[in-house]
Amino acid sequence: MSIFGSQEKKEIIEEKFIFPVSDISTSHHTFISEDLEINGNITGKDYIELNGKVTGTLKSNKIDIKEKGLVNGEISADNLIVAGEIDGEIKVHDLYIRSTAKIKGIIRYKNIDIQAGAIITAELIKTI
Amino acid sequence: MVFNAHLDHYGLDINLISLFHIFSTYFKDLLSNNKLYDILMEDESNQELDGITANDNGCILVGEGVSLEGRIANAKDTNIAGTYNGSINSDSLYVSKNGNLTGDIKTQNVTIDGKFTGDVRTENSLVVNSTALAKGNFEYSILEVKFGATIEGMVKHSGAISPIAPAEKSLTHEEQPILDTDISDNHLEVED
Numbered sequence: 001m002s003i004f005g006s007q008e009k010k011e012i013i014e015e016k017f018i019f020p021v022s023d024i025s026t027s028h029h030t031f032i033s034e035d036l037e038i039n040g041n042i043t044g045k046d047y048i049e050l051n052g053k054v055t056g057t058l059k060s061n062k063i064d065i066k067e068k069g070l071v072n073g074e075i076s077a078d079n080l081i082v083a084g085e086i087d088g089e090i091k092v093h094d095l096y097i098r099s100t101a102k103i104k105g106i107i108r109y110k111n112i113d114i115q116a117g118a119i120i121t122a123e124l125i126k127t128i
Numbered sequence: 129m130v131f132n133a134h135l136d137h138y139g140l141d142i143n144l145i146s147l148f149h150i151f152s153t154y155f156k157d158l159l160s161n162n163k164l165y166d167i168l169m170e171d172e173s174n175q176e177l178d179g180i181t182a183n184d185n186g187c188i189l190v191g192e193g194v195s196l197e198g199r200i201a202n203a204k205d206t207n208i209a210g211t212y213n214g215s216i217n218s219d220s221l222y223v224s225k226n227g228n229l230t231g232d233i234k235t236q237n238v239t240i241d242g243k244f245t246g247d248v249r250t251e252n253s254l255v256v257n258s259t260a261l262a263k264g265n266f267e268y269s270i271l272e273v274k275f276g277a278t279i280e281g282m283v284k285h286s287g288a289i290s291p292i293a294p295a296e297k298s299l300t301h302e303e304q305p306i307l308d309t310d311i312s313d314n315h316l317e318v319e320d
Contacts, residue, residue, distance in 0.1 A: 096275075097273075111275055112279065116253070116270050120271060124283055126279075
């Protein structure tokens with residue numbers, strides 16, 4: 001149990017680094033659960049946490065694609081964390097790719113961070 | 129016990145440095161890593177230049193300020209701190225912060241801190257650090273990019289070695305056809 005506890009703490013600290021807690025509590029936090037499948041376009045202004053499947057476009061300020069999240073289409077965000085799968089085009093300011101991520105397509109970024117283990121087959125373009 | 133005898137012999141004149149020397153010579157055998165011993169003793173006869181010594185086999189260093197053109201083959205360690213234009217076939221490659229490398233690279237492991245333009249094929253890891261400016265085609269097995277780095281061009285996973293975190297989804301996909309064949313085998317047995 002103690003091992004589990006320490007792991008959870010680490011994850012929380014990591015996320016705080018990118019999304020301050022105060023930021024999340026005052027913003028609109030959208031949660032898409034694991035069993036949800038969406039075909040179409042999603043446009044938000046704040047934070048979207050994706051655990052389900054999206055076919056279409058995804059647009060928001062901060063998007064967090066969890067391990068079970070899957071996107072087939074276009075993503076544009078200011079801040080994107082990917083631990084799941086993406087097949088399509090990504091337009092983002094700050095991109096964090098976790099070790100469990102799988103990405104295929106085109107990535108347009110300003111800042112990029114890739115953890116060892118991620119599987120990426122894509123064209124990387126740095127935008128100014 | 130012997131160590132105590134040394135101390136008694138030197139008496140009060142012993143200073144900290146000589147104590148350290150006695151200590152490290154005494155435990156020389158315990159330090160299995162020779163490099164660690166060299167660092168501790170600050171042996172001037174074994175001066176290193178960016179981790180590469182003259183007697184090391186298969187190592188090449190293009191020093192800062194040096195400009196070189198050519199083809200490097202069968203190297204073990206390659207360190208580019210200057211400007212190099214050409215192909216490299218080396219086990220490991222490091223492009224340091226002020227290094228500028230242009231060409232085709234074939235290696236096991238690459239770490240880029242400086243400037244790189246060209247094609248890379250690594251059988252193992254490709255590490256792009258925050259100060260790097262890398263452009264070209266990259267084929268890798270493990271890719272690591274630090275925040276702030278610039279990496280542009282085609283990035284392709286070769287899939288030779290499985291990544292650190294095994295993907296659960298791919299495992300289940302592989303297991304499914306095996307299960308199917310098992311069922312069909314059972315059917316055959318029943319028919320017999």
